[in-house]
Amino acid sequence: MAEKIATREAYGNALAELGSKYNNLVVLDADLAAATKTGVFKKKFPERFFDCGIAENNMFGVAAGLATTGKIPFASTFAMFAAGRSFDQIRNSIGYPHLNVKIGATHAGITVGEDGATHQCNEDIALMRTIPGMVIINPSDAVEARCAVEEAIKHNGPVYMRFGRLAVSVINDNPSYKFELGKGILLEDGNDITIVATGIMVEQALLAREMLAAEGISAAVVNIHTIKPLDTQLLIACAQQTGAMVVSEEHSIIGGLGSAVCEALSGVCPIPIVRHGVEDVFGKSAPAKELLEYFNLNAKGIVEKAKIALSMKH
């Protein structure tokens, strides 16, 4: 089995790699450099790394100020303390003036694991999605995470990047892989249903496709790495072709990709869409893999939701 790597690792490595290419890249952290992996950048570029201490709200303000001078600041902390604690700062100091700040939010979702509900942010996509002009990227593996960082640098404006703590499979390590900001990737074609997935659920979507195929059901699989702006065109095409959808994410079923897909399709191509994610509950303490099973965030869970969507299809 291939080596697994957490997207946060890829994030730290990408910053350290791209720091040489982009001299105006600076990195801020809030006493979590060892965990967010910005420490990799700090080691290589100590003069461009600034620890802000456990004071996230100030950190995002400092990032905004840096951006006004032409710096490209990456501000990192856990998703909970970025999107959660600092929503007002991100909205008013970064989003409203559309400043070129990149938010590297790690430890998103329940795969934080043992630290439990206080640190498991299942709401960040919902929160960030409401900010006009905010780009949201949720990479599915290390390859995509690295691309996300460079595309975020190239994009002029605020970007929220969502990374995970858990080591996950590398699924995009192939020559045909291409990351385009705002474009979904049709990984597998199918006729009966479309599985739309983001982040670590993309791998599970591919497994679910095989399980459905064994039962004679043909499922398309779409990887949505950019949640905002959403690739509505691709989603409409898939909706028209398959007539049913399941949307899978390691996030609350309220306000995340599932909601975004429903919003995008309800007015133009209404089909049965079933959301698969964390139901309206808080997380729990346990090893990440146990939590994924507990919350049914796996291929089996996708298959169950797919069958509900199929049952509603005309």
Next chain:
Amino acid sequence: MNNDKILELKKIATDIRIGAIEAVHSAKSGHPGGALSCADILACLYFSELKIDPENPENPERDRFVLSKGHSCPALYSAMALRGYFDLEELKKFRHLGSVVQGHPDMKAIRGIDMSAGSLGQGFSCACGMALAGKIDKKDYRVYSIIGDGESQEGQIWEAIMFAAHYKLDNLCLIIDNNGLQIDGKVKDVMNTMPYASKLKAFGWNVISIDGHSIEQILDALSTAKTVKGKPTVIVAKTIKGKGVSFMEDQAGWHGKAPNDDEYAQAINELTEYKNSL
């Protein structure tokens, strides 16, 4: 000090107050009290201290200013219009649909506003980021920011105060508009934030306490701040909320209320008479 310059700045400060009152009156909403309390400081910044050019507002070498207490923007807009950033007539469109003079400062609407601000506690952190960038790039520009004393109840202000001292941002000058009042009453009754001098000193700052309506003292303090190395400077400016309009002075009720037509006429009359007496 040059007496002509002081007289000139006193007149400008009065013009800033007149413009601020006109803006709030035309909007029938806004915040006159805190605008009037920081007018003398803004006059000294925009007409003496800041190395800025309205013709080239994005010059990377320019000094920066962040009005963290963004609700006092009627005075900021007035100062900027007088300095030539935009037409004075625009002040009468304050808070009107489609105008650039938004209810709180919008850097996207007016070139020359260095930071959008209004959600209290935030602008000052952004000023710290600008000062940090100056240090990284070894630039000579300075960064100034005004916060309110009520605003200092926001925890983020103290996060930024720690940050600025930690990174030795001696190119940063914080000015506290210490008018002692906030919406619900006296700052010391609502949630006491004073004393500032000993607190800021303990946080590692150079502290200068002044009368925030004395042009001489403001200019002196700004000048001294530039000579202090290795730590940021805070100017604790004791001010009077509503300064310059008799019935608004030291009244919390005038924090966020527009004058009616009679009150407007009286306010403009008082300010004009004062200016003529100078």
